[in-house]
Amino acid sequence: MSQSQPLLQVEKLSVGYQNKVVLQNLSFNIEKGEFVSLLGPNGAGKTTLLRTLSRHLSPLAGTVYINQADLKTLTQGHLAKTMSIVLTEKVSPPFFRVWDFVALGRYPHTGFLGKLTPADEKVVMDAVKMVNAEDFLFRDINTLSDGERQKILIARALAQEPQTILLDEPTMHLDLKHRIEVMTILQSLCRDKGISVVASLHDVDIAAKISDKVGLVKDGQIIAWGEPEKILSSTSVAALYDFKDASFNRFLGSIEIKGKGNNGSVFVVAGMGSAAILYRILSKHGFSIVTGVLHENDLDFFVADSLGADCFTQPPMEAISPKNVQKAKKRIAESTCVIDTGFPLGSLNHGNFDLLKTALKMGKPVFSMRKNGDFPQLTPSALGVLFLCNDEAHLVTMIKEKLKEIL
Amino acid sequence: MSLVNIELKKKQMIWFFVITFLIILSVLLNIIIGSVHISFSELHQIIVSHDTASTKGFIIWNIRIPRALASVLGGAFLAVSGLLLQVFFRNPIVGPFILGISSGATLMVSFVMLTTLTMGFTFLSPFMTTLAAFVGAYATMMIILSIANRVKSGITLLIVGLMMGYLCHAITSVLIAFAEKEKLKGFVLWQMGSFSGFQWSEIQLMFIAGGIILALIYGLSKPLNAFLLGEEYASSMGVNIRLFRILILLCACALAGMITSMAGPVAFIGLAVPHMVRLCFNTSDNHILIPGCILMGGIITSLCDFIARMAFTPVELPISAITAFFGAPIVLSLLLKRRVTI
Structure with a gap:
């Protein structure tokens, strides 16, 4: 007893x-x-x-x-x-x-x-x-x-x-x-x-x-x-x-407010916690988010999931599979623009880099927070336009401006 | 750690000394000065020899001393009664008469004085008036107590008291409308309140009954302090709310009812004096406020009675007019100077 x-x-x-x-x-x-x-x-x-x-x-x-x-x-x-x-x-x-x-x-x-x-x-x-x-x-x-x-x-x-x-x-x-x-x-x-x-x-x-x-x-x-x-x-x-527009994440122990998603859909190429803050800002400004390809133990995944984003995921410690990349490319084609969070590049996430290049080839506007010169391969190719942004807030302003011009 | 409050305690002691001195002064003033001039030596002579036979001796012993004591006691009782009700209702604008005690007394007195109920008893009139006021005040009190048992919140009880007051007023005014002119004047004079004509027997009663009640109230100062936080906190600290509620109302009504039945409705003291005491002593601690109210109520009322008597001699002004006339500005200025909200 x-x-x-x-x-x-x-x-x-x-x-x-x-x-x-x-x-x-x-x-x-x-x-x-x-x-x-x-x-x-x-x-x-x-x-x-x-x-x-x-x-x-x-x-x-x-x-x-x-x-x-x-x-x-x-x-x-x-x-x-x-x-x-x-x-x-x-x-x-x-x-x-x-x-x-x-x-x-x-x-x-x-x-x-x-x-x-x-x-x-x-x-x-x-x-x-x-x-x-x-x-x-x-x-x-x-x-x-x-x-x-x-x-x-x-x-x-x-x-x-x-x-x-x-x-x-x-x-x-x-x-x-x-x-x-x-x-x-x-x-x-x-x-x-x-x-x-x-x-x-x-x-x-x-x-x-x-x-x-x-x-x-x-x-x-x-x-x-x-x-x-x-x-x-x-x-x-x-x-x-009776939440509809918010969700509690037990891993983060916090509540995320879901955006309305009526401002167009953006594809965020992210990983390794590089997009946690960006997701919230995008969601707040009413963008509907598609993101990938994320490892399932990535902080980015927990935040994106709580915000109700569409996520392409890969089990932890695995290289991103070509199958996932193919599916993600389809969604990129449907998105109005693509965001590169400047995630660090390693052997497991080469597929994500491939996604960025594809986006540029498709002629999608790509907004990147990558420090200029880090990856010379990302210089603009024929069709797409690459916009370099300093931080998350700058990026959202840029997207809003450019999308207004394009539409 | 109590050393930190030493400065406050010192100030409070000084205030106690000051008002005790003032109360003695104002009682002396009331005894010496009047329409008949009496010198200090004469007064000394009369007091020492207990001379009640001579004209001046009669005036001192049977008119001035009872009146001076009555005004001090009356003021003390009204002030303490007001303090109790302000704590009980947690409402600063409450006085002893808000519960309809004075209206009940007035109603019964108007029955006696304005209708033909007194036929054949004209010679007993002063006694009848006191008795009627007593019955009226306590009847109202009993009604309110019985309601207090059933009502949960103090505010509801407050409204019950106000409504009782209006009802009594309504009936009184109907009686006034039908009353004969000659009777009306007496009633109007009674309604203004006065400390004149007090008997030694009445003073004795006030001393004994009032003293017992005041001692009881001082014993209640611990739960009264707990009550400052409201009923829920008080009960969570161990106050028996039901019992406490009855005791508070009983004591407050008993004090106010006693004065109303003997001196008529005296306005303002019960409402204003507790505020003055709080501001002077800078505390809400009822251990200090209760003796403070007794002394301060005594001074204010006896000074007001002095002014009522002497300002336009031989015409005596109604005491309620003086209490309000001087009390209201004092409270206002104290409040504004301290910039506090009560």
Whole structure:
């Protein structure tokens, strides 16, 4: 048997309001020191679930156990020492300094009049340090930025010395710096302090990288629960949010926005990670992308695939096959222009170089980011036109200009 | 780490000394100065010998001292009541009368004074008025408490209070429309509020009942502080919201109801004094705000009563007019100077 029982056990739980069941038949465990993210579209019931776990709502059916004790049976003081919360609601009472605000978290531990002992003050100071807020210890909380205030709210929850903290969208309204900082703080609460963190989040990519477990909340139930590495795939994330124009890539751990592809089709001859950024720019500017020939372990392939590009692929470590080159040539003939990303040339990707030469022979405009003179063989032949570009942005501007002239 | 707040604590101590000194000063002022001139030596003589027989002794012991004490106590109760409700509703524009307590009292008094219910009881009129106001205030309070049990959000409860107020007002105005002219004047005067005519028995009651309630409220200052973050945070920190809600409303209404029944509706103190105290003491900590409100409410009200009495002697101005006339600009200037939003 494992030496420790789960901190939080949920059995056949249904949550919701008097006349409306929001989520039903939920069963999951949360271990000590585990970081759990709840993901799902707005209105899926993440907040309702959190409010039930924090006993602000009573369950419609089923049971929540904390340390094997039924949540219903706990006294309020005991619960306050076990669990604390961070809500989305903006709290900023007047004339409150950061220190006093965090010190409110000692509530369940202090006596009748709430006077802090030196031990309490140490806990408060530790909580403030944990969220890197020593610098504004005596600022009025109304003068704090959203990011600073969020850290203070976490510090207050921490001062309660709970075993678990529930957070409702802790990164909402935060800039990137604070978003990362808050998530890192939460992660260190789990790793260093052994506190279990349950947070509803909207950043799938950050959640995937930080959480130990994720729960996908949709259509009145938890459709998946487990390690993000297992659970989050392009199909599960697309289903969760009903994506059509974007996709999640589990290898890159990020979301790519698919372009509309109404600006004409371009063929990108790429490889070895030379086109990852270019794909995004092209997609953003509405080009539909055909690309090849890529090795299946190439970064370019992961990005292109997430963006919904048509890819010609070759298994890793194999030379590009003539058959693939033939198919790619057909697509080049259908494309309005061809892009050469300036990929390094090796023994395995000679076929791609062949594609570029063919494009020029077919009379296609070829836009190249290759440094001039690297490959003298690429000098313009009879029909095609070669445009040299400095970088991705320059290239897109050039394509737009030239295509306007040609069409 | 508490050393960092030492400067703030020092300032707060100074404020406490200043307002305690001022309160003694204003009580003395109220006792010495009046339409009948009484010198210091005479006053000393009257106090020491406990002389209630002579005319001046009677004035000091049975008119001026009760009135001075009543205005101090009244102001203190109203201010604390306002503070409680502002914390409870997390709303800065709330005062003790927003829940319809004064309207309920006014309604009952208008029944007594304007209708023929008092037929045959004319000689008991002052007592009847107090009793009616008491019944009205507490009846409103009971209705609101019973609703508070069922209503989830504080804002809804606030609206319930406002609606109660409008209802009572509507009935009162109908009664006024049908009232006889002679009765109307008495009612209008009562409605303006006044600390005159307080009996020693009433002062004793205020001291004992009010003292108990104030002590209870001070004991609630820890959950009151937690309540500043809202009900959800408070309950997650271990506050029993149901019980706490009832206690807060009960205390606030009891204090405000007591004053309204004895002195009539005194406007503005409950709304303005908590703001002044917050700004002076630069804190939201209720451990400090509660004693602060008691002292500050006492000073402001007793000074206002002094002005009401003395500004146009022998005509006595309504106390509510003075409280609003001086209180509103003070709060405004404090707010603008500090550039804070409450």
